[in-house]
Amino acid sequence: MRRLMLVAFIFLGTLQGMQAQNTLKGTILAKDHPSRFESPTEGYFLMGLNLGTQVSIASRQVHLGVTVNNLFDVKYTDHLSTLKNLQYNNMGRNIIFRILLPFGYSL
Secondary structure, three states, X not given: XXXXXXXXXXXXXXXXXXXXXXXXEEEOOOEOOOOXXXXXXXXXXXEEEEEEEEEEEOOEEEEEEEEEEOOOOOOOOOOOOXXXXXXXXXXXXXXXXXXXXXXXXXX
16 A cells, blocks of 8 residues: 655745645545455645734724635545545535634623
């Protein structure tokens, strides 16, 4: 079995209050020698991006962000997927928008 897993988080830094993070994840080498009850799967490589910033609205810090998973919309199937035999791929590009609003309370 030749399989290499890669998960990396690369912090790209800040630019005038904006934070950026890059995510690399995937199986680089295909599983081309499966066991008796498995089927072979191709290797894949996914890339994600996470951007966020803070803004001040009404004297409160509001966090804004966007995350993109599978940035290049790669069609892939995880080796342990139970839907592999039905020819279903894993999730494609996924975009998440975030707004974090603080709710304050005092005692």
